[in-house]
Amino acid sequence: MKSARILFNHETLHVTVNEKDQVVTQEGKVLEEGSFTWLPPCDGKIFVLAINYADHAAELSFKAPDEPLVFLKNNNSLIGHNQHTYRPDNVDYMHYECELVVVIGKQAKNVSVDDAMDYVGGYTVGNDYAIRDYLENYYRPNLRVKSRDTCTPIGPYLVDAKEVKDPHNLVLRTYINGELKQEGNTKDLVFNIPQLIAYLSDIMTLSPGDMIFTGTPEGLADVKPGDVITTEVEGVGVLKNTIISETDYLKTIHKQ
Amino acid sequence: MFYFRQKESDIAIEKTAQTRVEVPLDDALLPPTSGSVIGVALNDKALVQTLEKSFHEKPHVQPPKTPVLYIKTDNTHLGYGAPIKVPTDKGPVYAGPALGIVIGKTATRVSTENALDVIQGFTVVNEVSLAETSFYRPAVKAKCRDTFCPIGPWIIDKESVQNPNSLTIRTVINDQQVHETNTNQLIHSVEEIVSYISGFMTLEAGDILIAGTPLRSAELEIKPGDSVMIDIDGIGQLSNPVEME
Numbered sequence: 182m183k184s185a186r187i188l189f190n191h192e193t194l195h196v197t198v199n200e201k202d203q204v205v206t207q208e209g210k211v212l213e214e215g216s217f218t219w220l221p222p223c224d225g226k227i228f229v230l231a232i233n234y235a236d237h238a239a240e241l242s243f244k245a246p247d248e249p250l251v252f253l254k255n256n257n258s259l260i261g262h263n264q265h266t267y268r269p270d271n272v273d274y275m276h277y278e279c280e281l282v283v284v285i286g287k288q289a290k291n292v293s294v295d296d297a298m299d300y301v302g303g304y305t306v307g308n309d310y311a312i313r314d315y316l317e318n319y320y321r322p323n324l325r326v327k328s329r330d331t332c333t334p335i336g337p338y339l340v341d342a343k344e345v346k347d348p349h350n351l352v353l354r355t356y357i358n359g360e361l362k363q364e365g366n367t368k369d370l371v372f373n374i375p376q377l378i379a380y381l382s383d384i385m386t387l388s389p390g391d392m393i394f395t396g397t398p399e400g401l402a403d404v405k406p407g408d409v410i411t412t413e414v415e416g417v418g419v420l421k422n423t424i425i426s427e428t429d430y431l432k433t434i435h436k437q
Numbered sequence: 438m439f440y441f442r443q444k445e446s447d448i449a450i451e452k453t454a455q456t457r458v459e460v461p462l463d464d465a466l467l468p469p470t471s472g473s474v475i476g477v478a479l480n481d482k483a484l485v486q487t488l489e490k491s492f493h494e495k496p497h498v499q500p501p502k503t504p505v506l507y508i509k510t511d512n513t514h515l516g517y518g519a520p521i522k523v524p525t526d527k528g529p530v531y532a533g534p535a536l537g538i539v540i541g542k543t544a545t546r547v548s549t550e551n552a553l554d555v556i557q558g559f560t561v562v563n564e565v566s567l568a569e570t571s572f573y574r575p576a577v578k579a580k581c582r583d584t585f586c587p588i589g590p591w592i593i594d595k596e597s598v599q600n601p602n603s604l605t606i607r608t609v610i611n612d613q614q615v616h617e618t619n620t621n622q623l624i625h626s627v628e629e630i631v632s633y634i635s636g637f638m639t640l641e642a643g644d645i646l647i648a649g650t651p652l653r654s655a656e657l658e659i660k661p662g663d664s665v666m667i668d669i670d671g672i673g674q675l676s677n678p679v680e681m682e
Binding site: 250 | 473475478479496497498499501502503505506507508510511512513545572573574575576577578581582583637638639640641
């Protein structure tokens, strides 16, 4: 099953998504695309893995780490499918990061690698934008780079764990305006899903809805206002997002 | 006015009181909000002075240009009186006496001049942490263990606080005062913190910003069996027992 959250007539609805990718309400009504707004499909802690694909580590001139390199985002940064992400004015390099997102399904503490997959509720697609201009060597990557308003598109929907046969063999792709820019496969994860769940649940209790962005492969590129960015994970979803300028973004927030 | 939350049959109930004596100080108290908790690291003058030299060395290379932020995840949030659970195999664990700034309404890009408008009030935070050997990578392991962020006992409205940038903060362990600091030791003031963070992160009512913690000196170490209390002048006293994880 695919589940999603949408804003429809100013109300948040929990809906399902059918085989034709149409949104179906709990009453069984099919809603037309454009008549609602996609919201992030889950709500919880946001963990993100840095340098978790060997090829991407090389691209950033890093050695793959000995233990997972995890950072946190705050939920202010999440937006749903088909929304706008703003690029700050006067920055040189803002890039996407297409990622498989693991969503926790039940409370997890001190879970072993062997049992870890039982705690996965589902999967979705995440785009972990970064503004590299703002990197500093303190708690790197710092929140100003990663936890910005609108900088974490996620969705469109959550796919039940049991419907993804092998989450460690999924192709990830990113397109800018239809042109393929990034391609990788989750089989190249440095730390795989059970290792990540075991690692995190050793530190703290994980709760249903918590998200683990598992990292991005090589193939980063700068994005500019007007660009349509499509991030997709095979069998999990296609997440679209449009870059707007900071000036245009400010007009939208001042209207509210 | 005092705002607090209480657990009643496992449901969180929001309550208010005119005076502090009306708030029942027991372990039914929950953290006074359920919002995000974001802290400012390296925001204490003496702490930064101690580290100054290392800021110019690898991997830092240069001192921070902007306030250094971290997140205390929801599993860390703890109410008054509930036990802080410390591991015994991860080295020393330290109390982190700090002022909590509670946001009162949605805030995006607030100027320092308008910062007080979006603040509801203040609370006491004990930002518990393992020792940090480096500030290079995010401090998830040191700061995000379960129960590592007691908050409370209440939120006191901002009108009752004359100057949030001049409040004495005392740490008392087992009835003995072990540490004293003051919010006048903050590098970035309360108003600057709200303005900086809201510049790229929209803050919501109920979000809490941890203004800054001092150097984790040996006096601040907490161990199973201890009782730790953070006392901020005019804000409140936050007490928690310490137990083995």
